[in-house]
Amino acid sequence: MSIETLTHEISTLKDTNILVSASAGAGKTTLLIKRLMTRIMNDRISVNQICALTFSEAAAHEMKDRLKTELLKVYKSCLDESLASFIKEQLSLVDTAMISTIHSFALSLIKDFSYVLNLDPEMSRNVLDDGTKQLLFDECSDSVIQNAIKNHPEDFQSLQSLVSTSAFDFTDIKKVIQEIYQVRRLQLNPEDFDLKTLMLHQDPLSIILPILSEEFSHKLIKALVGCEEVIRLGSMSGTKMNPVFDLQETLNKFLTQVNEGELLEVVRAIHGEVWFQGIPKIKDHPSYSKAKSELQECLKSLSTSFDDIEAHLNDVSSLVPHVRLVIELVKELTALMQSKKEKLKVIEFDDMERLAYNILTHPDFDVPAFYRSRFSDILVDEFQDTNDVQNEIITLISNGKNVFRVGDVKQSIYRFRGAKPQLMRSMIKNQTPKVYVLPHNFRSSEPIVMFNNLLFNILMNVDGFSDEYREDDRVTVGKDSQKLITSPVTYLKVNKSAEEDELIDFEDEEIEDEERDDEEQDHEQEEYFKTKTYDKSADYVKARVITKDIIQRHQEFNVPFKEFCVLVKSHAQKDILKKLFDEKGIPHFINSPQGFLKHPAITQCLMLASYCLFPNDYYLSGVLLSQFTDLSSNDVAQLKLTKNLNQALLEQYPDVHASLNELRNKVLSLSLSQAMHECCKVNDFYQQCDSQGKLNIDALIQKAVDFENSHQGGLVAFIQSLEHLKDAKIAEAMDVALSDDVVKVMTIHASKGLQFPLVYVFNDESTTVHASRDQVIVDSNYGFTLRIKQEYGIIVKNIVRDALLYLEKKAAYEEALRLWYVAFTRAEKEMICVGMNRETVSLSSHLHASTVLKSKGINGLLSGLQAFFPQQLCTIQEIDDPDRSKIVSIEKVIQEDVIALPPSKKEELHPIILLPLDKSNRLKPNEVGSLVHKILSLAIVSSNPIQIVHSLSQDLSEGQKEGMLSFFTHPITSSWQKAEKFSEYPIITQDEDGYHQYYLDLLIKNEEEWIIVDFKTDVVTSLEELKSRYMNQMSSYHHALKDYAPRLKTMIYSIVLKDAIEVISL
Template sequence: MTRELRPAQLDAAHDLGRHISVTAGPGAGKTTVLVERYLHILRTQDVSVDQIVAITFTNRAANEMRERLRSELSSLVRLSTGYERARWIRHKRTLDGGVITTIHGFCSRLLHEFPVEAGIDPQFKLLDEHQSSILLETAVEEALTAFINSGHEAITRLTAGVGRQALVMSLIEIYRSIRNPGLTIERVRELTEANHSTAADYAEAVERLDEVMERFAQKPGLSPASGKKRAAAVDAWREIRNLLTNPPSSFSLAVYCQAVEDFRKTRPPARDPLKDIVTEIDGLIWNDELGGQVPQLFFDLYAREASLELIGVIERVGRELAAKKVSLAALDFDDLQLEALRLLNERPDAQRRTASRYRFFLVDEFQDTNGLQRELMNRLALSERRANLFIVGDRKQSIYGFRGADVDLFREMSSALEEAGGQSKSLTLNFRSQAPLIHFFNYLFERIFTPGDDADVSELNELGFVEHEPGIAERPAEDAGPLVEILIDLKDQEADSAGDWNGRERDAEQLALKIQSLVDANAAPRVFRYLDIALLFRSLTEVSIYESAFRRAGIPYQTIEGKGFYAKEEIVDLIQLLRFLDNTTDELALAAILRSPLVGISDDTLLALRCAPEIDETSKAARVLGTADELRLRRGVRGLLNAVRNHELIDLITDEDHRALDPFRALIETLIDQRNRLGIADLLRFTIETSEYRTVIAAAFDGAQRLANVDKLFDLAERFEASGAHMIRDFVRFVYEFERSGAREGEGRIDDSANAVRLMTIHQAKGLEFPIVIMPELQRQLDIRQDWWLLDRHLGLTAKVPDGRGARVTGFTMKRLRDRAGLREQFESMRLMYVAATRARDRLIFSGAAARERELCSGRHNWLSWICESLGIAAPLESKLLKLTDNLEVQLTANLLDSSTTAAILREPPEHIEAAEAFDAADPLPLLMPVARSVENAAYTFTVTQLMNHGRCPRQYYFDRVLHAPSGDEIAFWNNAEAPEPPANLTATIRGAVIHRFCERYDESLSLDDCLRRSLDEVLKLREAELGDRIREVEPEKALRELRPLAENYLNSNVRTRITETLASAGDFDGIGVGVFNEQHFRIRRPLGFITGTIDKLLVRGLADGDGLSAEIIDFKTNRFRTGLKMEAQATIGEAKASAQAILSRRSRAGAGQLAFNFESQREEASLLGEVNRVALEYRLQAQAYALAVRELMPSVKKVRVAFHFLHPNIEVSVASDLLEHKACAIAVEEAMSRMISSNEPESFPAKPAEHCYSCSFREICFKGSEWIAAHSG
């Protein structure tokens, strides 16, 4: 090996007399240097293998290093004789016991060596990710409850402002963000206290504002108009001054915020002679969104209080979690490091024995360590009895900030080693990539690795900025022509409509074409194989788009850890089988099995099993009624299991499906009989071995991967069973909790030699190399964190503060930490891009798509703009050869799809469905039984939404409001009232909020797109806590495309016409405003309490006869119906039943075969009417509550109309006028309140199973709901 090393490598490997810090660039052969240093220690020092510690970042790297050492030792054994040979044989035999492991493995070894000194159980159990997550969530729930119950005001306000479940998840993340990097609670508390503003800071800012306002009030030379505006502002200042000087408590924060916003409305234009002074006041108080210095410092005082309270909760979480783990004699992965460090700090004897035993430490990938791991190395190598420490890494390749790694620690540790007499060295030779690629890396990243104008130079190290260090090519150019290609698909604004163009789909399609050209047998100058190609993604959230494109193009691929192991179809199939075996009444599970490759029957047969007549009944029907009505013979439905057992007796099942059901019947009977005798893994293996499941999934496009996943499920089931006595339901529950916790289980590994394109994340590719690297979706926005809290290792914790009005306000410290976090993410994204590009050996392909030309140079928002700005690429785009230097060329390929006749991919147009006919509603539904009011003249307060939820399903209300049971998603219930929605860029709640904001804000002075974009930005800022990490996945352009049709429906609707007409006639009527009013909040008193709500739009007009007013209440709905209705329609609650019956009667006259099995066509109209009717009826109480509020708060209103505008599809539904009479509204509302107040025991919250059960967040724990779903899923 020695003769293969270059001088710089030899110098780093053989310098054993001092500590060494090595910066090794990509392809520099650092593993070779590590192996050589290990061998050189054995060769020249009187030590054994067990006195050398080699620490790697992953187990894979540890295994690779061990195998490299084993191979080199074998060579040394062969080449040596005598005593030397015996010594090398001894080292080789003891290598398996050598300490070549990860940092966690080394810490575990220490704790097992010194269990008594560490104060832990020698047989401690190591918790896996799932188990530790469940324990942590439980501890957080208990700690939060304790804080709330003990009267901690700041936590109580945060719970109300953020939401309990969102707060729990945030506390979990805060706990990990403090613990993972090795921070202590004491240190975070100290930083938090020191870096927030103080009351003195706030008082000083108010005093400065007072001085500026004095100058403002005395400014001479104003025109009469400007003087009048200045006078109004001065008067307002006198009113607000006392409030600013003596601000209210945080419980009245809403008053403070509103006063500041009202004061801003008096701001005069910033024109001479007031321009300079108005600009100065802007900075102090008049900035948009409460962004002035005075309110920001004020909010910072409460942010400090809230942050310290959060730290207190985290401290309690740590104590409770530690107690739980002690009782279980268990540790998690972070405990291994923490307990090892505590052992070394508190037990000098253990520290001395460890330092004397281990004489050499070799640490790989040191740029990805955290503060805790650095402190461990300090204690082991830089203590009084020093061992020799060798660290190797590259700051440019530090990409694990989300795990707590701090890129600046490598610099700090290198400095510490130099102070201890060590030396820093660099390895800049690149043995991996061809020379033109190295030249390109140097050219590109010299321009990208710049701090930008926003960065504070004094903070660059803290924020992780790294200067680029050029690499030196060791490998010559082997291929002619440009080795770097940039594919850009730019939207044709004229040819592509907004709804048809999708950037990721276009990107995936152009890459499919490119890959086909690379593996083409006629390709020149070199033909590649599929396995030579790797696509490296920043995130795999949208990888399915690329998978679909590759499947259509016939390109074999392997996705490494795609959408999650437990979400894979083959795994879902087998988990559903276990669910059924645990509970044979679970017909949803059985239906899933029947449709899976385990059986594979058709949808028609599945329906026939549930409700088709038996063969004898069919014959009788033919004789008596004729074939048209044969299905009506079966009034109910049969159980699926019973149907499977007797499938040969059921008519209308094909012979093919009968043949599929025969073996499954025998299999399922055997499994039911053996389910309590065989283990989980054995049940699964028996199922696979006695069916054709393996054969079927192996024939799939990604069959090899599916087979590997099935085998991995067997292994996981065996490991689960080995951890204790478990039933089938325990494993099913384990899988559910594992998915819910957000943990990820990697897919089963397949043969790495499979000829398939690799799709993986950049993090997964770290340490690997590929002949061709493709970097897709360059247009993806940078992942800049947007959350209601932030933790900075150098400045502490801060949080946004609930303002008492449903929003959260930002303090000065939050703004500072957010700016720092944005720069930190930007710098890490630079390094992530560098790591991805430098995986390439022979070719590097960048690929992206842009909807507009300006996105090519849009600042530091995505990699596409970075590359275009660095290489001088600008519109208009055209394919050409970019000559960057005399010896560096890059191929730019523009709009590859448009120039290829093979790129067309068929897309089915959405099916058009005619609008529904008008309909009517029945009288108000009666109570199920008389209910006595429990409290007279009570002071209860209910929202209109609560009344609707309770009326719709009392059991759902009980789970949500009484038990506070955890739901799958804390979403606004009525904005997502329909069946489950397909995956979307925005949740139903967020989509509804944006459209509501758009409808509220739009006026003729704004363009549709500008108003929609502004509405989206505002809602995303308000919903940061609800979205959490998902806010990073929201793609604004995609969201706007999704929302635009709804906005267009609004602008083209009769509703908008009436709004415009009302605006034109705005004025006064007897002192009451006439016109359009947005977001009208109300609170009315009833005998049983208060009702609160918000009306979207209120149109108030004068009656034609002049005797009073008319009011029209408009409520916008963004419910998604499962039908494809396109055109606008109007309807009135009251006609739906007749219309539906007419449709059904017309369809029943069709042929019997169509009625029995061509269900979709006749159901589309009927199901649309059914859904509209059902949803409209469910909103009836909302309409009556709103009408009651208007009538009581506006006595001049004589006529009330309520319209629900369903924006998707574009349908307006009005409520019958008799339902809106004052008496009818009062009775309906008071009866709803009475039912809620008198409901105390669980029995008084009955379930009302219906279509809404499909989307209910609590369906997993509601027996009636699950039962209804099972009965109606056929």
């Protein structure tokens, strides 16, 4: 079937549920738009009858934008007046259509039906930020613990001794109940989760026996592979290997028994066997000795797996009282969190799905019936990342035959968010609903496509793992142009120099563990596995190789920097690359997960705000050493030598002292957002910051506004919430466009859905399971368990923990392979994998889970499989670690506005200047702006705008009222009297973060031109300042409408200056 015929059939099929499996680069977004257009144009389904659910806001805005583009194309060529009217109506509905993330859909459902759960409607308008959420979480957790100490002192003390070495430090127990709380709340039925946990400890063997059998069979297979290697190496030397053949026969017998459900019989038999005699010794044969040693380790692991099964079961039963108490603590935490949120009239981000589900399943209200009658079609993008609650919501609002799902199990990499790829996997297996597979890749060159088919046909068809790389996953290129690029994948294996064991220059830097990255920063914090960093030098070696190669390609072949992208697994690797790129002058876009709170602009602003609250020497010294004063470090040191720092400042720099006191008094009298805004104005601080600093300050002010709108706390509470955000590692605000000539470095998670001409893949060298060190192991299907600790703190074996840890390790490695599939499918023209050249064992093309579970990361797998890579698909090069000092730096002059270059020399600073405050205005800055915009939106469409302004502006200052009135008498408005005027006009814009919906303050439509007018209440001294400040914003507005207007002009009207300035006119 041709691709045209296939997509036509998928787009036109009706009255049945459909699942489309779309591999990377298969054109799923194009298919979704085609499906939407077919339903709208052929079946006359209105846009407001469609519910399209995406994984991210950017994807939702892209879908809206592309749908509008397609509708506009048809509209422009339409000759049928009736059809043209219908299309025009659909264009007007797109902006408000239910094309959104599932969280946005859930939030809208809560807003409309909050009464079902007797919720205050105000809750749905206030979503907790991460910092405040953690504050609340800790506060409630502490309360729960204190209640337990008071009400169950003996039971709690017993539990405390189990999870902590200290009787008075409750950090570990708090982590335990918080981790369980996070998993439990994602369950469809949290009470079932509690029951599963209890059953897991009351009757463990009946539940975990299949898991233990699977794990044990993997150990047997691993031992059998070891036997084969020992036999191969021993036979080559002429040694008789009969004892190993006998061992092999015994192991195969055991494997058959285990597969038939006789694990316990095999375990008893193994405990009576002698394993370590009879394996021949061969002198001066290191390879054989190594293989023999590894086999002996496998056999030792088998013989010690269950040395006393009855004792292990009794130990597990001893946990039942502790487990019961933990369940009660988690339930109490859940209830207390909900009570606190209701009191504060807020919700958490993760509450949206749960509350929506609870509304839809309420027995006294048939809310699903409303949505079943409203939506003719339900489309679900990225279905592989859907969790149980989300899937149930989709099912509940469906009529049973109108859900169109698109996804790719091979790209499911959000397990830490509760994603259940098995949902899609099960549908494909059962062929329910109707399943289609897109057969082509339209992104990558043919060698890259064929290499990935070859590699993942091995890595995703692993015996013992759940994922499959089926025949229809083997895609072919979809365009002839992809065949013209013949560059094979390059695998660089770097030889580690003898001196590399000692790190140079960077050895004092803290190397962080890997953390999952999401383009949505406020909800990506939990990690399930991470790259070991004990061999730190390997990352520096790979970074040097990549740095040298980028510079060489740029200088010798004029490859633009924007062509390069480096994909890494950990944020620590990004930091290493950033240091090298800065040193060598490579312009780059690297969004650090902790850059926001560590950026100088933010640290200095918070230091000044903290001084205003607590004027001690610590904060004062920080302020004096910052950009807010012109004192040098030597000046401050001299002050400190004499006496009290504050007193010394008063005596030697009375003007500075007076200015700081005046600022402090002013800040303490202001609201939170006003106070932060005031701090940023001191010494013209904002204007002196570079572009990155300004972006971060803007983000800080917005956080203050959001905090203020949602909570009762002021400046102290806000700074405390930011302290909690340090652990959440909030990324910097970034300002980069696709056209910027910078090298992009990002985690593999952040790259999902993107593509780049040339991709470097930063191979990992080893993977370990994070949960192996945790006090609690939590599994969404089985429940949780704790460590078992006996007298004197001795930790003993917990077979339930071992079983859950095996499942966790298996799931983590399965997802790791899917993560590398995402990485290896981002490149368009060229892909370069960089890893260390280590001694590895050649692998079979038919892998078993036991082999993957002991592999040294993706680099170990690639190295072990390299014999299967033909030269036309993959060239393998062994290279030496480049000498860092000999890597040439970029000599060309880089444009100043490119972000992330080394900072320029600090400019001479001015004395502190405190800008005047309009004390007549007691509204918060955001409230002033909101009120002004609201009044103007009403006045613009009124026949008597002057009266509207007078009647609604009682809470504003006279200056603000006059600024609004002056707009209606300004000369520019005289030509607009007969034009169409639209206030709060919705548009979609695209920036570095994707697509965003905004509302234009005023859109004027004449036959000759359209005019965008944006009202600003900023306190400024010139119109040029406003133009400079908002140029990017106005440009995005202009870009969004330029293709629709005969001629387009954008203007800013200043309420403060009572005048307008033209920004763009084309």
